[in-house]
Amino acid sequence: MNSNLLPELPARSANPGRVGALEIAGLCISRRERRQPISLVTDLSLSVADGEIVGLVGESGSGKSLTALACMGLLPRGVAITAGDVRLGGISLVGMERKKLRVLRGSSISMIFQDPLASLDPCARIGSQMVETILAHKDISAAEARKDAVELLDRAGIPRAAERMRCYPHEFSGGMRQRVMIAAALVLKPRVLIADEPTTALDVTTQAGIVELVLELRRELDMAVIWISHDLGLVGQLADRVAVMYAGEVVEVADVQHLFAVPRHPYTHGLIRSGRRGEFGARFGFIRGSVAEPGHWPGGCRFAPRCDRVLAGCDRHPELALLDKAGVRCINPMTGGSGQ
């Protein structure tokens, strides 16, 4: 795959006047294999401004989570960034010393995961876990750190926060646990929050509460948020801008209203159609076939095998091109509204 040779696209921001809190430029991630490395993410560029929420959407295996982990410097063993850069407030994180990165992680950039039970230490009270985090970064007394932690738990909607500090993770329900995770991630007021499917395991009503909470905190802290989800409907409710990923690359990026009003890439259109529900007896929308695994991507357009709009030119890999107000990686984009 020679896509890392493609020219870097200028970062498109919904609010061009603002500084990019997090900028991902031409990011390539591969997995080392015996014979040759396998590309997992190719030439991914995305920027998030302070106070902006960007949704990152795509099917499982599209590289969303890897992109997030790369930003955190937490890629698993054998997987590495091979090209491109991730800048946090203008400072490059790629190749940064581990010690320095540790300081930034938590204080400037934070992440919440799908399964809060796996991210919390089951043997430690949540209070001590949060205080530990604060003390690792801030030079304050344990009592002050405790006060900060209680305040944030309270802010995150945990009732009787001071008392609940003494509870263990298993004593919380799934939704409350995710609130604890959010409180723990935001305890140092980071500039960037990456949320990787934080509500997928939760009930819809609980999910609505978490979404509300993140929207509130974003306003309050002017945080930049990347919200990863496979649920376009959810992202539509909370993001300002959406990037749609397919097979390791961004295929469409646009403001949220624009994306839903005029989806340009056939994949985006298929996702929207799949998520729409109708009356009893109506056929369910879907995208035929399934995502090709990394290492088996077609040389041309990676979506072509599942696409209904294939042209002869689709055997060449398309570039992300500007179309109206959207970035679209397709040579035969959709023209009308999403109803077609």
Next chain:
Amino acid sequence: MTGVIEMEAVTKVYRGRAGTTAVDGISFVVGEGETLGIVGESGSGKTTVARMLLRLTRPTSGRVLVGGSDIWQANRAERKRLPRIVQAVFQDPFASLDPRMRVGPCICEGSCRVFGRKEAAADVDRLLDLVGIPRRYADYYPHELSGGQRQRVAIARAIAMRPTILVADEPVSALDVSMQGQVLNLLTDLRAEFQLTCVFISHDLGIVRQFCERVLVMQRGKVVEEGDPGEIFLAARHPYTQSLVAAIPRIPA
């Protein structure tokens, strides 16, 4: 009213220090060829209902009738016949298929005991066609398939028994949105072709509205609302149902 499935004041209390009442005295009837949806949040007791219907969890009290006879009072012969009447598709196709069994044998594992090895094995190709999986996949192992394909195999395995009742417990919640439609359309087609009576369990009221003729809304083991899913979707009466409907993230039309 009599139906193919009848639950009469069924209660399930799981033993423990406090004793959790998972299902609290619920009654419902499913008519022949009807699809009943059961929605509710996690912990509302939907899966326990399915398990009692499949004879996997014994009710603490009440009766579960399939075709007029109580499956929990069944004699040996009746118990043996039950899998030919009721079949199930579960949520996680990664957990419900034996990882060491190839797709073909997996599909006819149950049916070859009923219809004989020869007939059941001959049926595999037809079943694979039916669920839209290439015939050569019969020699594959489950790990070689995608989530959607695995769920199709699980469906083929259920249909192989030629059941009249299909219980589907969150059959698409583990799948990508783009795959859910494929599997749901397949279930819709099979339901029509074999005139199946279905119990469809889901947390997604949107899917239930499109797939089911009638819906029960469960909360803490009790049925709080029952009716036409389309009507409930537009005008839910119970506050719990209203909160469920309001919380569904919707794609702008």
